Amino acid sequence: MYFFNGMKKATEGMKAMRTQLDVLTNNLANVGTAGYQKDALSISSFDSVLQEKMQDSGFAQMGGFEDSAPANQSSLHLRTVTQFQQGTLKLTDNPLDLALNGKGFFVVNTPFGVKYTRNGNFSLNAEGYLSTKDGSIVMGQNGPIKLNGDNFKVKEDGSIYVNDKFIDKLKIVNFENLQTLKKQGANYYIPTAESKMVKSDAVVKQGYLEGSNVNPVRDMVAMITIMRGFETNQKMLQTEDEALRKSIQTGEMR
């Protein structure tokens, strides 16, 4: 029954708006999280591509077959995209706070495998190694970094000096396809097969933390747009419903 197509499209639109709001509220909630990179939702229409392909193959000309096309014909293709942009560096005066200026990630050995982060809010674990606040070890080029001394300096190229003695260089990596990285929570990212690790030329600033790159004004305006988009789709659904009701009534009179 082809008139259900309109309702399906409106529902897909509403679902997309709802997911869009999920992404936006997550950005806004993390407006103060160190090293947080904002997400955006890309919405593209799937069926326009499919319709073209169907007409080319002569399938649609067989008459009345539009609704027996693949189930997701009128669905929207949603994809989250992390927008990697440098956040503002904030001075904290804590020698164990490190920030990256440029593209790159710190490498962290967690109990669940190697993860990557831009959050340089570091501390010491029980054995005296440089670690994240949840106890996972931060990696240098030669492995974990033991801080036995009372003076800890990190130079801009990532080299670490304890009591003026060179210990190791921080391991900082970048990825060629940043869009293939997945967020894991607790400010961590993990790569996928297509990420391709490359060298990073980011500069390390000691005593600074990178703020989140969320643009609240943009996200607030986007929320208004979503709300209106949602309302429009809802009205469309109601109109379709009304049209259906009228046609049923009309049928009944016969």
Next chain:
Amino acid sequence: MMRSLYTAATGMYAQQMNVNIIANNLANANTTSYKGERVNFQDLLYANMNNGNVSVGAGVKTAGTEKVFSMGSLEKTDNPLHAAINGNGFYRVELPDGKVAYTRDGNFHIGKDNELMIGKGKVGIKIPKDVINVRILKDGKVVANKADDLKDITLGQLKLTRFLNPAGLKSIGGNMYVETQKAGERVEDIPGKEGIGMLVPGYLEKSNVNVIEAMMNIVQAQRAYEMNSKGVQTADNMMRLINQLKR
């Protein structure tokens, strides 16, 4: 039902914590040697949908608070038993229960058993009854002289302790901190040596809370709170529209 409702709520809660911490800092804007605190945030776990094409987060959580150990400004008091620390380091004291604590508070006084003390903690230097003019010198020596003699007698040597990660110390109130694993290695020496700061007699270190900066941070936290509440409202409006679909 509406994930964004809960996500925005986590944002509001986090900003509320933020305001609480900043308000506490402001309340201690005049506490001697007080060190301000800040909150650290982390994003929550992400859910993968649509074959992993869509990854949505669940909001934010507070990952803990930490003290900021920047120096406060020095205030002249002209009290010979006041000595602020200019630079890195903490005074080491022994509390009445035997615990060792560290403090930046340079407000010394002579306790009832003639012990030189900071607050309730003993520094480990005894002041004999027959001396006058007890003062602290900038290299940490505690000197005095007898009533009939102008010559200085050294009563003891104050030492300072420096930590790799002062933010890892645990605050127990009263300007006192206890050592933890996170504070890292410590080095004890006389003031002026090995990167340890010098003492400034006759001065006290004020709170390091910058009131203007704190007010600015509170305003920002308030606006962030409002923005997250708008997220809650929008989610609520969406749910209302969904409910209105069927009449």
